[in-house]
Amino acid sequence: MGTIHKLTPAFATKLSQQSTDSYIEVTDTLIPGFKLRLYKTGTMSFSINYTTFEGRRLRFTIGKYGALSVTEARKIAEQVYAEVKLGNNPQQDKIDTRNKPTIPTLCHFLESHYLPWYQTQFKAPKIRSTFNQFSFLNSKSLDTITAWQIEQWRAKRHKEGLSPATSNRYLSALKAMFNRAVEWDLIESNPLVKVKKHKTDTRAVVRYLSEDEEQRLRAAMRSREQRLAISNSFYNDKHHVPLQAILGGYQDHLQPMILLLMNTGMRRGELFNLTWQDVDLIGKQITVVGNTSKSGQTRYIPLNNEAVQVLRTWKAQTNHDSGHVFVGKHGNKFVNISKSWSVLLKKADITDFRLHDLRHHFASRLVTAGVDLNTVRELLGHSDIKMTLRYAHLAPAHLSDAVAVLNRSS
Numbered sequence: 421m422g423t424i425h426k427l428t429p430a431f432a433t434k435l436s437q438q439s440t441d442s443y444i445e446v447t448d449t450l451i452p453g454f455k456l457r458l459y460k461t462g463t464m465s466f467s468i469n470y471t472t473f474e475g476r477r478l479r480f481t482i483g484k485y486g487a488l489s490v491t492e493a494r495k496i497a498e499q500v501y502a503e504v505k506l507g508n509n510p511q512q513d514k515i516d517t518r519n520k521p522t523i524p525t526l527c528h529f530l531e532s533h534y535l536p537w538y539q540t541q542f543k544a545p546k547i548r549s550t551f552n553q554f555s556f557l558n559s560k561s562l563d564t565i566t567a568w569q570i571e572q573w574r575a576k577r578h579k580e581g582l583s584p585a586t587s588n589r590y591l592s593a594l595k596a597m598f599n600r601a602v603e604w605d606l607i608e609s610n611p612l613v614k615v616k617k618h619k620t621d622t623r624a625v626v627r628y629l630s631e632d633e634e635q636r637l638r639a640a641m642r643s644r645e646q647r648l649a650i651s652n653s654f655y656n657d658k659h660h661v662p663l664q665a666i667l668g669g670y671q672d673h674l675q676p677m678i679l680l681l682m683n684t685g686m687r688r689g690e691l692f693n694l695t696w697q698d699v700d701l702i703g704k705q706i707t708v709v710g711n712t713s714k715s716g717q718t719r720y721i722p723l724n725n726e727a728v729q730v731l732r733t734w735k736a737q738t739n740h741d742s743g744h745v746f747v748g749k750h751g752n753k754f755v756n757i758s759k760s761w762s763v764l765l766k767k768a769d770i771t772d773f774r775l776h777d778l779r780h781h782f783a784s785r786l787v788t789a790g791v792d793l794n795t796v797r798e799l800l801g802h803s804d805i806k807m808t809l810r811y812a813h814l815a816p817a818h819l820s821d822a823v824a825v826l827n828r829s830s
Contacts, residue, residue, distance in 0.1 A: 424449055427456055429490045436464060436485070454497040456485065466493035470504045480510055523606060526565065527558035533604070534597050541716075550593045553577075562598070562607050567615045570594070574618075584618035591617060626810055627777045628784040633770050634682075640768035641675045648672065669737045673746050674760050676734045678778070683727040685782035685800050687714060688775055692754045694745045696735070704728055708801065719801045780811075787814040 425431055427448040435446065440460050448454035453469035464485035471477050482488065482496045503510045524532070530551055538547060554573070557565055574587050591612070598610040629637065648671035670676050681691060684706060693712035700707070701723075710718040723731070735741065744753040761775050779800070786796050797808040 422447065426450060427454065427490055427494065432456060432464070432485060432490050436462075448494075448497075451494065451497050451501055453501070454494065456490075456493075466497070468497045468500050470500065470510075472504070472509050473507050478509075478511060523561045523563045525559055525561050526554065529562060529601060529606070530597070533606075534600060537600070547593065550590055551597075553590050554594060562601055563611075565611055567612055570612055570615050588617045591615060626780040626784070627773055628781040629770070629773070629777075633768070633773075634781075636768040637678075637764070637770060640764055641678060643767065644764065645671050645675060669733055673748075673754070674757060674764065676730045677746060677757065678761075678764075679730045680727055681775070681778040682782060683724055683730075684721045685779050686721070687779060688756075689714070692744075692746065695743060696741050696745055699731055699735075699745065701728060701732060701735075713801055717801065717803070719798065721799060783808070783811050784814055787811045 422445045424447050427446065427450075431446075435444065435456065435458055438444065438458060439462075440458060442460060444458040446456050446458075448456075451468070455467050455469065456464060457467065458464045466482035466485065466488060468480050468482060469477065470480065480500050482493050482500075485493075488496075500510045535548065535551075556573070557569065570591070574591070577587055578584070595610065595612050595615070598607070598612055601607050602610055677691060680686065681688075686694070686706075686708065690708050690712055694706070694708075698707040698709060704723040706721045706723060706727075708719050708721065710716050713719065731745070734745070738747075746754055748754060757775070765771070765773060783796050783800055786799070787793065793805065793808050793812060796811065797805055800808065802808050
C-alpha cells in the first residue's frame, strides 16, 4: 500500500507504531522518489527511486530507520537526487562489481586457460612440472597472490639446495603466466613485476667431452653394436628391415642419434621431432622447424660428412622417406633415451655428462676450431649472443690476439 506524505521525524515515529499484513510505503512530497517503507515485521527502511538518462528505473536503498534518522536519510536522498540530475548513476559501482568476472584461482587458470593455450604455442613438455613448484598457491585467486609469498618460497627453496639459475627459470614461467592473465583482462597487474631474478653466472664453464672421453664414447657405441648384433629383436617388425643385407648399418637407434647430436648441436626434443621431410641429403642440410624448436624459430643446420653418412645409412635400413626419422618398435616417436644413454656412459667411464651436454660439445668443438661466435649462435639457434658467450674462452686466439697488441719490442 502506498501513500504520499512529507517525511518527518514525527511522521516516522507515528508510522512505526502501525501494523500491516504486507507493507506500507510512503513517498516524500519534497524529494521525488524518496520513500519510507514499513514491513509487516515492524522494520522500516528508506530508499529512493530514480530514472537514469538511459531510461532505466532503479531503486537505491539508503538504510534502515533507527540506524538512520529521517534527517540523515533525507540528506543521502538529496545527494542521490543531485547525482541523477547530473547524469550519473549512483549505483554504477555496484553494477560494475556485479558484472566483473570472477577472478580464477591459480589452479583453475592453469588448467582451463593457460596450459591449453601454452601447448598450442610452444613445445615444452616440462611446463606442468614447473608450475607444480607453486602448488601451494593453487587454491588462491590470482589477485591475492603476492610478491612476498614468492620471495618466501624462493628463500626456502634455496636453503633446500635449489640453484639460483633454476629458481630464475621457475620465476620466469610464473611471471609469463601472470602477464598472460593481465593481457586477458583477468587481473589488472602482474603482482610479481617487482620480484627480480637472482644474478647468475651466465659465462659458467660448460661440460663437454675431452678428446679422450669422445674416443671412449665412440668405442663404447661400437662395442654395444657388436654385442647387439649377436641377438637383435629391434628389427623384427614392419618398421625396419634386417641388418644382414646392409653393410655398416646400426643395430638400433642409439648410435645414430648420438652421432647426429654430436655433429648438429640439435636439442633432444628437436631430434625426436625430426622428420624425413626436414632432411635434405642432397643439399646436406637439416631444417629444424619453428614449432619443434625451443625458440619457436626455424633454423637450418648444414650436415658434415659423418652426419650425412649416418642419415643415409639409417634411411636405407629403415626403408622410410616420410614420418619421423627415429621411431620405436611400435612406430611411435621417442620421448627419451635416458636408460640406454646412462648405460652407455657407464660403459665409456664418463661421469657428470647429460645428453644435452652433447650440444655443448658440438659448440665447443666449433669454437676451438676457430668458428666465430655469431656463426655458432646461428647453428645453435640462440636468440641472444649472451647464451653463446659461454664458449668464448675456448677460442684459441680470441683473447690472446687481443692483448698481443700491447706487446712492445725490447
